[in-house]
Amino acid sequence: MTTATSIVLASRPQGPATLENFRLEQHPLPDPTEGELLVRVIWLSLDPYMRGRMDDGPSYAAPVALGAVMTGGAVAEVVASRHPGFAVGDLVMGAFGWTTHAISDGAGLRKVDPRLAPPQTALGVLGMPGMTAWVGLTDIAPMKPGETVVISAATGAVGSVAGQLAKARGARVIGVAGGPEKCVWATSELGYDVCLDHHALDEKALRAALREAAPDGIDVYFENVGGKTLAAVMPNMATGGRIALCGMIAWYSGQNFDEALPLPRVWSTILTRRLNVRGFIVSDHFDRSGAFAAEVAPLVMSGRMKLRETVTDGLENAPAAFLSLLEGGNFGKALVRVGPDAGAA
Amino acid sequence: MTTATSIVLASRPQGPATLENFRLEQHPLPDPTEGELLVRVIWLSLDPYMRGRMDDGPSYAAPVALGAVMTGGAVAEVVASRHPGFAVGDLVMGAFGWTTHAISDGAGLRKVDPRLAPPQTALGVLGMPGMTAWVGLTDIAPMKPGETVVISAATGAVGSVAGQLAKARGARVIGVAGGPEKCVWATSELGYDVCLDHHALDEKALRAALREAAPDGIDVYFENVGGKTLAAVMPNMATGGRIALCGMIAWYSGQNFDEALPLPRVWSTILTRRLNVRGFIVSDHFDRSGAFAAEVAPLVMSGRMKLRETVTDGLENAPAAFLSLLEGGNFGKALVRVGPDAGAA
Numbered sequence: 001m002t003t004a005t006s007i008v009l010a011s012r013p014q015g016p017a018t019l020e021n022f023r024l025e026q027h028p029l030p031d032p033t034e035g036e037l038l039v040r041v042i043w044l045s046l047d048p049y050m051r052g053r054m055d056d057g058p059s060y061a062a063p064v065a066l067g068a069v070m071t072g073g074a075v076a077e078v079v080a081s082r083h084p085g086f087a088v089g090d091l092v093m094g095a096f097g098w099t100t101h102a103i104s105d106g107a108g109l110r111k112v113d114p115r116l117a118p119p120q121t122a123l124g125v126l127g128m129p130g131m132t133a134w135v136g137l138t139d140i141a142p143m144k145p146g147e148t149v150v151i152s153a154a155t156g157a158v159g160s161v162a163g164q165l166a167k168a169r170g171a172r173v174i175g176v177a178g179g180p181e182k183c184v185w186a187t188s189e190l191g192y193d194v195c196l197d198h199h200a201l202d203e204k205a206l207r208a209a210l211r212e213a214a215p216d217g218i219d220v221y222f223e224n225v226g227g228k229t230l231a232a233v234m235p236n237m238a239t240g241g242r243i244a245l246c247g248m249i250a251w252y253s254g255q256n257f258d259e260a261l262p263l264p265r266v267w268s269t270i271l272t273r274r275l276n277v278r279g280f281i282v283s284d285h286f287d288r289s290g291a292f293a294a295e296v297a298p299l300v301m302s303g304r305m306k307l308r309e310t311v312t313d314g315l316e317n318a319p320a321a322f323l324s325l326l327e328g329g330n331f332g333k334a335l336v337r338v339g340p341d342a343g344a345a
Numbered sequence: 346m347t348t349a350t351s352i353v354l355a356s357r358p359q360g361p362a363t364l365e366n367f368r369l370e371q372h373p374l375p376d377p378t379e380g381e382l383l384v385r386v387i388w389l390s391l392d393p394y395m396r397g398r399m400d401d402g403p404s405y406a407a408p409v410a411l412g413a414v415m416t417g418g419a420v421a422e423v424v425a426s427r428h429p430g431f432a433v434g435d436l437v438m439g440a441f442g443w444t445t446h447a448i449s450d451g452a453g454l455r456k457v458d459p460r461l462a463p464p465q466t467a468l469g470v471l472g473m474p475g476m477t478a479w480v481g482l483t484d485i486a487p488m489k490p491g492e493t494v495v496i497s498a499a500t501g502a503v504g505s506v507a508g509q510l511a512k513a514r515g516a517r518v519i520g521v522a523g524g525p526e527k528c529v530w531a532t533s534e535l536g537y538d539v540c541l542d543h544h545a546l547d548e549k550a551l552r553a554a555l556r557e558a559a560p561d562g563i564d565v566y567f568e569n570v571g572g573k574t575l576a577a578v579m580p581n582m583a584t585g586g587r588i589a590l591c592g593m594i595a596w597y598s599g600q601n602f603d604e605a606l607p608l609p610r611v612w613s614t615i616l617t618r619r620l621n622v623r624g625f626i627v628s629d630h631f632d633r634s635g636a637f638a639a640e641v642a643p644l645v646m647s648g649r650m651k652l653r654e655t656v657t658d659g660l661e662n663a664p665a666a667f668l669s670l671l672e673g674g675n676f677g678k679a680l681v682r683v684g685p686d687a688g689a690a
Contacts, residue, residue, distance in 0.1 A: 060617045245616050251609040260608040264596040271624040272405045279616040
């Protein structure tokens, strides 16, 4: 028998999430029965969508139940197996949640080959966030060479891939990120033509800076944030522009509603400029995994796709790291190192 | 020489348009020179988009200049011609504006054959409003048989065509219209499965009625109005739903902003239900005229497509008729009879 340590949802947030909404628990795991395997988590992914799962409202996925382990993707090592498809020592990616150990029947697991790329990239550039960026720019708001693309949360797990993809495909790419350090990395390493620091610019200044950076208008907006950035982008959209609506982190906790434009103004812009605004969830598009990997994996393996990670050590620190992510405290992909690398345990 | 009587824009509205924003004027027209023709207007079309042309803000079309003739489509008879393509007695449709007579060089004119359909249908079901309905349901928010479609302004010039098209294509069709008379016509004549009277229902009641009428959600919303109807529709959209954003008459004068949902709520619905919201202007889609006419003209000529018109006599009454249109006072296509039929002048 194994003892798993997990983070469970202790209470639902009223407004912004707090540490009190989480609780560390230990619970025994039975040994795997026939067809099952036991894994030890190495890397836990932290992603903004998890904030939505803490609420009880209607969404595209069921909320985490009170007292249940927080959901999340993780890379883990198989430590016991009675499943014919998995052997001890295999690395697997799956929705194991915020936990040190888990039992699985193998459904939904993907094997990770550490010789091809660092295993944690299966949670980032080669996983859900990277594919979100790819689907957004390929199928949801397709961009053409020479167009102007704006990426919010430009250095985040999704945005950093979207920005580099847009650049590789011949767009002029403008990022919006929080702080000078992120903006410098965006232009010097990721290839953004311009990066605007939303910490230093109020809505009006951000709007003016976008107008200057995109004098012919924004053809594609990759929307991760809502809030002030959206308010500054909207008046700068070009006729025929497309918005891939992927996230709205500024509004996840019911905050910053004062930074929203009035709906009639947004509706009017969509109408008169013939915009196409499309919400999407990457899990609807898993049939595109092959095409995604074919384009992005070579970029990662050759080192042309730049990566950055904010790693927090120890599962017990996951709640604080998650709250920091919601405030933009991460730089690149947010990960929790839950356990040592495979072979080192 | 001919004396034309015209309605010009006297002043720009501050909020809702009023009669004082218009002025009746007479001005002499020169005889047509080589390559020109002179027309006498018979039918003037009144359309909600004209409200936008009275404002000075940015839009997809230039505003009407102060003192200039109000823009608008009209059916007219050629009364003098030095243009090889047009003969006296020809009926033509063109953007002649709110006027009794106009000089044209023939650009943008379309001949109207009165043997095929009543000439004024070139301004309605077989013209811009009808094609708006067709493009919206065909290219912008394509619908599949068995889906649930909601049409706002359900008995208007655009909505009445959209509703009948959706029904003919196998949708379950729900209309929203103002008043019991319109709703009865919608269900008894146009084939709507349900029609909800927004005069009789507040936002909450309208939302509940839509939920009852569309228990599996709304797949396609043909959006003409904004305001309370949009607020009631949005929470009832189905996952994967499409919104063809064609107009927002409730908000054209800066009114009814209190009936708008908060943008973050709308953004969240677009995201979590993966909606596709697309603004469109029919003039971007004139390359689809052939396909439109091929489907709709036979329906009109056979009488299967039902029509209704609100006709106002006399150009001098156009401003009042237009203000009534903005308040939903029309029933079906709003027309001004500016002069007698061809041959009867």
